[in-house]
Amino acid sequence: MKLISKSKTFGGVIESYSHPSTACNCEMRFSIYLPQLTSKSNVPTLYWLSGLTCTDQNFMTKSGAQRIAAELGIAIVAPDTSPRGCNIEGEDDHWDFGTGAGFYVDATQQPWAKNYNMYSYISKELPALIESQFPVNNIKGISGHSMGGHGALTIAFRNPKSYASVSAFSPICAPSKVPWGIKAFSKYLGDEKKDWEQYDAHILAKNADANSIEILVDQGDEDEFLENQLKPRSLVDSCHESGNKIELRLQPGYDHSYYFIATFIEDH
Amino acid sequence: MKLISKSKTFGGVIESYSHPSTACNCEMRFSIYLPQLTSKSNVPTLYWLSGLTCTDQNFMTKSGAQRIAAELGIAIVAPDTSPRGCNIEGEDDHWDFGTGAGFYVDATQQPWAKNYNMYSYISKELPALIESQFPVNNIKGISGHSMGGHGALTIAFRNPKSYASVSAFSPICAPSKVPWGIKAFSKYLGDEKKDWEQYDAHILAKNADANSIEILVDQGDEDEFLENQLKPRSLVDSCHESGNKIELRLQPGYDHSYYFIATFIEDH
Numbered sequence: 001m002k003l004i005s006k007s008k009t010f011g012g013v014i015e016s017y018s019h020p021s022t023a024c025n026c027e028m029r030f031s032i033y034l035p036q037l038t039s040k041s042n043v044p045t046l047y048w049l050s051g052l053t054c055t056d057q058n059f060m061t062k063s064g065a066q067r068i069a070a071e072l073g074i075a076i077v078a079p080d081t082s083p084r085g086c087n088i089e090g091e092d093d094h095w096d097f098g099t100g101a102g103f104y105v106d107a108t109q110q111p112w113a114k115n116y117n118m119y120s121y122i123s124k125e126l127p128a129l130i131e132s133q134f135p136v137n138n139i140k141g142i143s144g145h146s147m148g149g150h151g152a153l154t155i156a157f158r159n160p161k162s163y164a165s166v167s168a169f170s171p172i173c174a175p176s177k178v179p180w181g182i183k184a185f186s187k188y189l190g191d192e193k194k195d196w197e198q199y200d201a202h203i204l205a206k207n208a209d210a211n212s213i214e215i216l217v218d219q220g221d222e223d224e225f226l227e228n229q230l231k232p233r234s235l236v237d238s239c240h241e242s243g244n245k246i247e248l249r250l251q252p253g254y255d256h257s258y259y260f261i262a263t264f265i266e267d268h
Numbered sequence: 269m270k271l272i273s274k275s276k277t278f279g280g281v282i283e284s285y286s287h288p289s290t291a292c293n294c295e296m297r298f299s300i301y302l303p304q305l306t307s308k309s310n311v312p313t314l315y316w317l318s319g320l321t322c323t324d325q326n327f328m329t330k331s332g333a334q335r336i337a338a339e340l341g342i343a344i345v346a347p348d349t350s351p352r353g354c355n356i357e358g359e360d361d362h363w364d365f366g367t368g369a370g371f372y373v374d375a376t377q378q379p380w381a382k383n384y385n386m387y388s389y390i391s392k393e394l395p396a397l398i399e400s401q402f403p404v405n406n407i408k409g410i411s412g413h414s415m416g417g418h419g420a421l422t423i424a425f426r427n428p429k430s431y432a433s434v435s436a437f438s439p440i441c442a443p444s445k446v447p448w449g450i451k452a453f454s455k456y457l458g459d460e461k462k463d464w465e466q467y468d469a470h471i472l473a474k475n476a477d478a479n480s481i482e483i484l485v486d487q488g489d490e491d492e493f494l495e496n497q498l499k500p501r502s503l504v505d506s507c508h509e510s511g512n513k514i515e516l517r518l519q520p521g522y523d524h525s526y527y528f529i530a531t532f533i534e535d536h
Contacts, residue, residue, distance in 0.1 A: 007527040007528070008522050008527065008531075009531050010530070061329070064332035064530065066530070067332065254275075259275040259282060260276070262278070262335070263277050263278050
């Protein structure tokens with residue numbers, strides 16, 4: 001791992017690193033917040049998955065979550081949202097696909113399959129690295145925003161025993177049915193829609209074992225993407241169908257921004 | 269005024285505006301946070317002056333101050349750090365002069381004198397506009413960071429009765445003696461050093477009436493600019509000389525970033 005930057009905040013420290021990733025076959029970046037350690041005991045970790053166009057920095061600079069993590073004694077890990085600079089043709093052509101838009105899947109289609117394996121990176125490689133390199137234990141929570149909310153939910157549904165808490169802000173709940181998801185899944189996963197189901201929260205929710213997961217979702221009711229891209233009701237219906245607890249809080253007047261996230265992050 | 273953006277946060281609202289400025293002879297921008305108004309009574313306002321390269325956005329997105337303003341029932345106004353787009357030759361050539369670096373002075377030198385009048389803009393024009401357009405009263409606090417800390421201190425020393433609270437993070441305390449200040453003052457104010465004194469906090473402090481002001485300064489002791497650009501000890505010495513209260517808190521391990529500001533903003 002290579003340390004890129006380091007700043008003290010709320011008694012703890014925010015560090016950014018790059019490291020060679022096996023899953024993504026390239027150098028990947030993440031930021032970590034470590035609270036002030038008052039004893040030798042290790043702390044739990046919240047994994048935060050960011051949305052389209054974000055890097056490992058957005059959550060750390062804008063959410064205000066470190067104040068709460070410092071109080072509670074938890075670490076926060078914010079990975080990047082995709083591989084970068086892999087010299088794949090077209091990787092920088094779209095703000096909602098390629099760089100900054102890995103969609104937390106393992107790509108099966110060329111030219112993406114070699115690098116765009118964010119599902120394996122986030123669910124396996126990164127936690128193993130974090131747990132081996134930092135004073136954290138193996139208790140994990142997962143949350144995220146928009147595309148990252150989709151990532152948090154799908155990774156949690158597929159690995160429910162790995163996460164002590166699961167939540168999302170403004171998640172893409174039915175990617176197979178919305179423009180952002182259809183565009184990304186077609187290119188990363190191909191045209192066979194059956195292959196998309198393992199990355200679609202509202203389908204995974206339908207097929208989940210009863211009482212296997214408990215989810216908090218915050219969603220602004222003035223979010224411009226609510227109806228066309230996010231569809232949280234589809235997730236609620238699926239959770240109810242399979243017998244899993246979900247609380248969807250429609251927050252009146254809030255939009256899709258980090259100002260919304262900062263307001264409610266303490267509850268996550 | 270023209271509304272540029274609006275987001276709900278912590279029950280209140282952040283709005284960004286542009287408006288034609290008389291002092292600066294151009295369109296200027298500011299952001300304002302208004303807490304949820306629970307009665308008809310107007311609220312006090314904290315003016316936050318940002319540092320080099322910042323816009324009206326940095327403090328609003330990174331400081332986490334809205335959470336506290338919402339609790340206390342105060343508004344926050346974050347102006348831009350200079351005129352922009354005035355088509356002055358060389359305005360965008362330096363990160364520490366011109367655009368993003370107005371230094372809160374009224375320029376006397378060409379070609380800056382027509383537009384770069386941030387002292388008058390911040391101390392007179394903007395508060396008058398804010399008090400006429402928003403549900404705020406005339407109780408004001410002033411604070412800022414780095415170049416903006418310099419701005420907050422110098423404006424407060426020259427108008428001590430206008431501000432109910434005065435504070436700064438990592439302020440440039442003796443601009444006449446440090447590279448950032450000398451570069452900016454030479455170009456905005458000319459080579460006559462006597463003309464610089466009205467914009468130098470450590471000189472204004474020396475000449476201030478006793479007990480006319482009370483200042484809180486937070487300064488990270490691992491701030492890379494501490495010795496060469498900021499010199500807070502010179503301000504403390506001057507305040508003691510004139511008989512004014514100042515608390516300088518050297519915060520161990522903290523740097524010059526917004527991560528430092530976010531940690532201690534509640535005290536300001």
